[in-house]
Amino acid sequence: MNFILNFLRSKAGALTGVLIIAVIILVVGPMVGIPRFWCIVVVVLLILGALIYLLVQKLLARRKAKMLEGYLATQARDDELSARPDLKDEIRALREKMEAAIRVLQRSAGGSRWKKGDALYVLPWYMIIGRPAAGKTTLVKNSGLSFPAFDSGPESTAIRGFGGTRNCDWWFTNEGIILDTAGRYTAEGGAQDQVEWNAFVGMLKKARKKAPINGLILAVGFDELLGREDVEAEARMLRGKIDELLDQLGIIFPVYLVFTKCDLLHGFVDFFGDLGKREREQVWGTTFKLYEERRLPVYKEFEDEFEHLTAALAARRNTLLGMDKNSQEKQGVYLFPQEFQEIKNRLVRFVDILFESSRFRQDPAVRGIYFTSGTQGEGTVIDAVIGKMSREMGVSAGLQEQEKSAEPKAYFIKELFQRIVLFDRNFAAPSTKAGKKSQYLRLAAIWGQLLLGVGILSAVLISFFQNQSELKKTHQAARVVRNVGANPVRDMETLMPLFRRLEKLDAWEESWSPLSLHWGLYSGQKANREARMQFLKKLRYSLLVPSHNHFAQYLSDTTRALTDLDRYSNVFTSYRMLSEKYDPAAQPSVLAQEVWEFWKSNVPVERHEEWQRMLSDQINYYWKHRADEELQDYTITPNRETVRLAEAVLKPRFGPKQFYNQLIARAGGRLPPLRVEDLVPGSQLLSGNSLSGAYTRKGWEDAVLELFEKSPEEMEKNPILKANVERSGVDIRQELKRLYREDYRTQWKNFFAGVKIGPFADLEDAVGKIAKLAGGNSELFEFLQKSLEKGELKGDDFEKQLASDFQTLSDLLSGELKGRGEKPAKDTYLEEDLPELNKRMQEGAESFKGKQNCGSALQSLVNNMSSRRDYATRGVVWDALGTKEFLQKPFEAAKEAAFGDACQCLNEIWEEKIREPFVRELAGLYPFSPSDKEASFAQMQKFLGREEGLLWFEEKEIRPAREEGMRFSAEYDSLALRAKDLYPGEAMGLAFTLEADARNFRPTSGRGVVQEAQLTLGSQSPFAYRMGVKIPWDFMWKPSDPNCELSLKVQGLRCEPKSFTGPWALFRLFDQGVTQGGSVYWDFDCGGFAYRAEYGLKGDFLQRGHFQSFKLPEKICP
Structure with a gap:
């Protein structure tokens, strides 16, 4: 798995992914209909993009390598300048060696031409830390890494005293760069040592921001670990260095704990001395999985693995004891597994403290714990078993110096570096949880390189099948309308599926069709044109021709012009729109309205709104495409006599008012209507009718004003209008403005009057919603403010006249209109009047819970709310806009809510006092039932009487409610009248x-x-x-x-x-x-x-x- 991940991360993996994608495009593209030319273009662009990306990466790597080289050279020169005079020559020689090593490394770079020139940046960097004489240098020398040959022997590649720190060995190898840190930084040094350590770590982070180091090797010698009593202090000291690196570098990296000098353990050489070279290179220890949640602490896993290692040693001992060895060697072979087992507790304790987990700091990524030996015959043999026995017996065991080996051998080092450390070169990651996620995202991006080809293929296939699906839907909808006849009422719904398809196709042509339909396969334009012609043909035959004939009949009855001249004019306009060539100034809304007026009597009343909307949509679509070149002559032959007759009727009557109506309809067609939801988006409290866009500031400035200014030119084109205007002696522009002034006021007043607040389910619901209206962002005043912005004009004298209707509203919103105590009326309304209304509604809600005197309670509540309504709006004058009435709407809505609570209360009294006793006692008796048993006079007196019967209920409960405007069911009203009779x-x-x-x-x-x-x-x-x-x-x-x-x-x-x-x-x-x-x-x-x-x-x-x-x-x- 690691091999695959490393391959995918490599440039070779990326290029392989690109080539796979290219092959998929070239093979699959033509199979799904993509022209081969475009497949080749895409592949060329893909490969070109990949090469450019690799080139940029190469240039960036080389630039950063140069920066590293310059930084290291600068640090070396600074070290030389600050050295004592007697050390300058030595330091200069070391610097020259370092520069030579870098040059050789840049030339060789492990045989990779791609890495040449940027090896310092591209190669992985590893750090080794440990106490002095812990065996760090021996580890590197026996690692099996290949050193660039610029001098004899590997020793020459270690450049000491360089890099801004003293006594630091830089090992330049073709596989990576190893930083052998000075042992004094691991031991408890002084302040100067800590400063140098921080500077050293800072240099790493600055030189290689993405991955300052690729791994950390902790070298711990057996002589130090087993010869000290305070292993805890040693572990805490090393953990401190790990934490410093984690904090300062900002990354998490694999940590390898390597126990060195294992040969000092008694019997090591005797036990392993017979191993061949290949066996000595293998790994001895335990390796953990990286970045996976641990089920057990590190020390516990190590303890378990240690038992397996000990068991393996015991098994090997049995084999070795059967070989031909002298007694001393056999003693060593026999004792070594016991010696190894004896140090278990000390090692486990050391590992426990070193890798102790804490939620307050970043845990190290422990990769493994290993045992090694780089040389033999140096140091004192550690005899744990004999030493323990001696201590128990109270005698001195004595210390035995290890004999110098004739031929030192490296044990368990080479494959540790080759198969584990170097193989983990890409596992450094940001140290935060977010960083881990970003690493997973990067891995996902690598996988995405391979999946991109599948994605492109999927996109092409999806495009192919979706295009087929869209074409199929369009053709199916077109087939359905083939049988549409000349009855739009019957066939309107049959046309709608095709119409909706055409709307969607038009929208895709005007903006952008979904990406899933592209990839060279989109063919919606052709299907749209074909289906459109079929739809318009059917629409013309089934709807427009019958409507055109009806218009002719209507126009033939000239008496209609006497009763409704505007309607007669609109019908004539619609007739001409269907008979003449396309006129961009004509308004399809006029045609849609007149067509609807003709057909609506054939449509069920409950479906009027739905059908009018469908018809309007189809007429607008028809008129929109009348501008298309193929539809310029798409007209219906007119009756010349009808035209002549209508012109003769309108000639003396078509004046400024009719002309004004036409211009306003044209202006309204250019702009969307103003709706309550446009002014208060998402409101659950305010609703109402819409206002034509012609009666807004935007409508005036963008449409109406222009039409009025051009009205003389328009009038010149209409001889009938011109003659009538000249006969009346008015200035057409001024007359149009006068009519507009009147309509502007009326339309806004109607718009305000049509606003509804609520509905409220009951008084409790009303209290909560009125509280929202009184809140800081009152929707009520948001509506008024937006209305003022949309409706108030500021400019010349005429615009000021239009704006005068908004003066009261403007004063209210600005605070100039005062309420009580010189406080702005807006504030008193929101802070005092609406809260007081809520208070009274709460009291009223309580009064209805008693199930008695509900009518009187309602009357009292309504009177209280009405008095507060008048008090709240006392300072607001009656204006043309209806501002005062608008501010009274919450009170009127509250009144309706009171009716709801009163209704519930009255229904309960009705059921308990009247209906239930009647059903129980009288419903089965004569005269209410054809029964032999008769209701007594006393029973009838009680049921109908004014003391506790139906008339009592009417007079005591219902009459007060009726007086406040509450309405009751027709069944009850009829019953009450019969009771009075x-x-x-x-x-x-x-x-x-x-x-x-x-x-x-x-x-x-x-x-x-x-x-x-x-x-x-x-x-x-x-x-x-x-x-x-x-x-x-x-x-x-x-x-x-x-x-x-x-x-x-x-x-x-x-x-x-x-x-x-x-x-x-x-x-x-x-x-x-x-x-x-x-x-x-x-x-x-x-x-x-x-x-x-x-x-x-x-x-x-x-x-x-x-x-x-x-x-x-x-x-x-x-």
Whole structure:
């Protein structure tokens, strides 16, 4: 994996990625339709860009290498000048050696021609730190690195006393540069040593900003580590140096802990002495993964790995003891694994302190812990096992000097450098978490080089398939409209999918189509033109030709000009727009409106808004493309007689007003309308209608003024208008301005009046939203301020006239309009009046929670809010713009919110006091149900009465609310009226009239003559009709009259009377009758013959089943 990453980071990897991408483009491009020429162009540009990038990188590297070389030379000269006289010659010789080493290095650079000249910058730099005599130099000498040959032996390549620091060895090798720091910087030196160390580190950071060093090697000799009691101090001292490097260099780098002089451990030479050269070059120790979250502390991982190393030594010991060795060698072989195991605790403790983790500092990136030996026969042998036994027995073990080896050998060093240290050259990274992320991003960018080719291929394929998809959608939409006929109401929605496709294609042509459709494959222009012609052809056939014919019929009726001259003029304008060549001054909005007026009667009312918008969009699209060259003659043949007749009608009537309307329509077509959401973007509280763009400052300055100034030239082109203007004797410009002045005021007043605040769900919701309106960034005053900016004009006298309507608003916003106590009216409104309104709404909300006297509570609340409304706007004069009314809108909106709370309260009272008792006690009884069981008089009195019934509810709860403008459902209003009819006074009663006419008393089967008909109602005088003249008879039904009888006398026959008893006798009688129109009749059985008695009737309550329709709604208001 590391090999792959290193390759991808290399220039060879980058070039390989570019070549792969180039091959993909050349092979795949023609397969998906990209011309080969453009594929070659892209590949050439890609390769050229890659070469330029590499060249720039090369030049930058060489420049930085020169800077490094100059910096080092300067430091060397400064060192020479500051040296003692007796050392100057030595220092000069060292400097000359250093310069020679750099020259040789620049020439060789490891055999790479690319690196020649910039080796100092390109090669990795490693630092070795450790105490004096820790074996640092021995490590480098035995590293297997190749030194540039400019003098005999590798020793000559170490330039001592150079680089701004004393006693520092610079090892220049073809694989990298190794800084062998002076051991005194690792030991606890003085202040001067610390200053020199900081300067040395600063030089590294300045010379190589991106990666001052590529790795740090900690050299710790066994003689120092195992011969000292305070290993903790040694570990903390080295950790301090690591932390200083991390802080000062600002990067995180691999750290290699190398234990040197392992040969001082008793038995080392005996144990490993038989290893061949290749085996001695291998690595002995443990290597950790970099930049991965550790599951265990470093010391714990090392402790585990140490056990594996010890186990491997024990296994090898068994093999060695079987070989032919003398007793002393066998003793060494036997004891060495034990000696190694014995020092475990000391080493683990050392590693624990050295690499202790802390959240308050950057943890080192520990790459590995290794054991080495560079030479043998120097120093005192460390016998941990014998020493421990001696200490336990209380005797002195004595120290044994190691015998000088005849041929010193390097153990476990070469592959440590070759396979691990140098291989990790690219793992230095910024020391912060963000830096780690940026490293991952860089790695991602490297992978991106390989993925770029796949990306380009994907883009081309996506472009191909998306183009195919877009073409397919366009063709499908075009196929659908082939069957469109001459009925736009039926076919309008059929045209819409194609229209929306054309809108999208037009937008792509006017701006920029999506990138995913390009890559040399976009063919939307051709498809757009073909589909457009088909759409316009169908639109002309199905909509424009029928509309044109309708316009001709409309214009033929000249009386229409007498009732609505503006409409007649607009229809004539629309007729000419369809009949004549394209006129850029014409306004498609006029044509769209007149076409809609023609067709809207055929569209369901609930879809008017939707269809008008669809039709307007299609007319605008049609007119936009009438300017296209292929559509210049796309006209409908006019009826010359219709044109002549319309011109004759308009000639004496088409004056400045009609001309003004045309100019304003033209100006409004140039600018978008001004909407409430444009003035207060994202507002959830303010909404309303739009204002034509012609009535804004921009509209005046950019459109209307220009049209008015050119109006004389326009008038010259219209003989009818010219003659009428000259006849009236007005100046056309001044007349247009006068009309504009009137409309400007009216349009802005209507715009302000149409603004709505809310809606509010209830008073609690209103309190929160009104508080927002009273806040620091009040949307209410933001709207007013933006309106002032959009509407107020400042200039000549005419513009000042237009601006005069905004004077009150301007004074209010500027603070010149004073409120109470000389405080600006705006401040008193926001800081006092709206908060007071909120306070009163909160009190009102509480009053509705009692479920009683809701109507009175509403009346009181509304009166309080109204008085505060008048008080709040008392200082604002009534102006033409409606500023005062606008400031009253929050109060009116609050009133509507109060209606909502009152409605909920009244609905609850209605349910509890009226509806629920009715359903429970009366709904199943007669007369409310066709039942034998009847409601008693007391029950009806209670239900309808003024003490606790329906009339009580109407008078006590509803009437106060009605007086404040609250509206109730039609069902409830009808019910209340019927209740009043049944309860006209203090008691129940019902007035009705019967009208008797002899012609309506007749046999239906029989020949006898009806002599008399009589209706008896309780104790009232009976109505006896003896077939004379028509007689009306007034009755008053009361529950106290419990009986009712209707009888009929027929000559020679006996008729069965219709008799009923009880308080509802009259209603049961009429339930047996048949009511039709304004009369009621009954059929009688008279000795086997049928006779009919029919009366004229005035009184809805007596119609059959009338009370059974007496249903109480669940809610009396929305």
